[in-house]
Amino acid sequence: MADKLVRGNSADGAIRVFAAVTTDLVNEARRIHGMYPVATAALGRLLTGAAIMGAASLKSETDSITLQIKGEGDIKDLVAVSDCRGNVRGYVSNPYVERPPKKNGKIDVGGAIGGGYLSVARDLGLKEPYIGQIPLVTGEIAEDLTYYFAKSEQIPTSVALGVLVDTDGSVIASGGFMIQLMPEATEEMAERLEEILKGVPPVTSMIKEGMSAEDMIFRVSEGFSMLCENNALTPRYKCTCSKERMERALVSIGREELQSIIDEQGEAELTCRFCDNRYLFDKNELTELLKQAKG
16 A cells, blocks of 8 residues: 555534555665664654645645654654655664563563653744643554643643564555544534544554455544545655755854864764665864854
């Protein structure tokens, strides 16, 4: 099933749903970071959540949303960044974490993250980004995002995310959905939706069985009159790093630090955390950047 991110709305405007298939995207993230299954599942869920939330809340091409989990377990840092088009990038502090599966056989993402907190930052081009933060509920990510919407944005929301990893470490199925009740929704609608969601299979089961993102929208809102928008996105793993960005990073450390690098090392190598691309600056390049740095 090809990667896709779609949006649906109920005819009365009371419900909106976003659903995504992100199998190729998460496989690409796994390849770039060389992740073991636990890290693949953790970052894959967060990347999918970021892609959905970016599509749901961002308007401008220059806007971005950053989801960051600060964990207390083997995974200390988990980050995903998305724009409004479903282009995401991310990293995990410990790509090689290993953990036994839970009793139900599923990957123990919550155990690997442990306690901690989730922060959501929306950069809308203003002076300061909007930042909301909550303590982690389970560390399984979907439940934490559901709790975030309830506490920080007061929007009744249900988030489901899943990454199914094969025995060779590759991703068999990945995706998720987010369903929200708008102000027009009634208590009866909320109760009906709750009953429907109780019977919905895991996201990875639906994708593995061949369901598309559109199929998932109609499955999780069964019984409601839903309209699926035709402006589907193709979520992709896409880094925005460049040598120019790395130059700005070097200039920002200041003259003293930059001079020290020139004197002691004669060159500098910077690695992008999101894509592992490496940028080498020789002594001449560093000397030129030194002229731009502030004291």
